[in-house]
Amino acid sequence: AQRVTQPEKLLSVFKGAPVELKCNYSYSGSPELFWYVQYSRQRLQLLLRHISRESIKGFTADLNKGETSFHLKKPFAQEEDSAMYYCALSGSWGKLQFGAGTQVVVTP
Amino acid sequence: GAGVSQSPSNKVTEKGKDVELRCDPISGHTALYWYRQSLGQGLEFLIYFQGNSAPDKSGLPSDRFSAERTGGSVSTLTIQRTQQEDSAVYLCASSSGTGGLFQYFGAGTRLSVL
Numbered sequence: 001a002q003r004v005t006q007p008e009k010l011l012s013v014f015k016g017a018p019v020e021l022k023c024n025y026s027y028s029g030s031p032e033l034f035w036y037v038q039y040s041r042q043r044l045q046l047l048l049r050h051i052s053r054e055s056i057k058g059f060t061a062d063l064n065k066g067e068t069s070f071h072l073k074k075p076f077a078q079e080e081d082s083a084m085y086y087c088a089l090s091g092s093w094g095k096l097q098f099g100a101g102t103q104v105v106v107t108p
Numbered sequence: 109g110a111g112v113s114q115s116p117s118n119k120v121t122e123k124g125k126d127v128e129l130r131c132d133p134i135s136g137h138t139a140l141y142w143y144r145q146s147l148g149q150g151l152e153f154l155i156y157f158q159g160n161s162a163p164d165k166s167g168l169p170s171d172r173f174s175a176e177r178t179g180g181s182v183s184t185l186t187i188q189r190t191q192q193e194d195s196a197v198y199l200c201a202s203s204s205g206t207g208g209l210f211q212y213f214g215a216g217t218r219l220s221v222l
Contacts, residue, residue: 096151098143098150
């Protein structure tokens with residue numbers, strides 16, 4: 001069965017500190033993995049997808065098939081990074097399976 | 109259009125009533141998804157439409173839930189005989205193809221069942 005696990009419900013970091021959001025998955029095939037972000041009072045939006053291997057807003061995520069992980073990282077957190085972050089896996093037909101989400105709070 | 113549009117933004121209803129939630133996808137997007145966001149269950153997939161193919165209803169929690177998509181565009185999610193556990197934010201997303209690439213989400217409809 002496919003599953004996405006985000007072990008941290010809340011992550012509190014200081015501005016300028018590194019931040020890492022953990023995501024582990026189980027999937028019996030080649031997964032497509034994404035990070036979505038939801039800022040306060042805004043709609044859910046795509047942050048990263050593993051296919052593109054890009055850096056958005058300073059965030060990067062590397063797919064590690066051996067560890068079945070897709071952790072999200074940023075070397076220096078900013079206050080505007082405070083948001084809810086969801087790791088998601090795309091299975092058949094593109095429907096997304098989401099993790100429980102991690103609330104990130106960046107304090108000055 | 110500017111993006112995925114959902115209406116109403118908020119809906120308060122009494123237990124046992126039927127509700128209809130509407131989604132206008134981005135023009136030209138062939139794929140349309142409904143998800144539910146609730147405190148206890150997080151974000152859950154409900155149903156998926158792709159073009160004229162039969163929808164994937166595998167995520168619908170009960171037979172009180174149904175959805176249709178008319179003309180390959182607008183979609184309506186209907187919940188019959190609402191229960192308090194149906195209270196959640198219902199999100200619609202659209203995409204230009206399969207594979208989950210660039211699913212654009214609407215702002216959601218917050219449903220409160222009293």
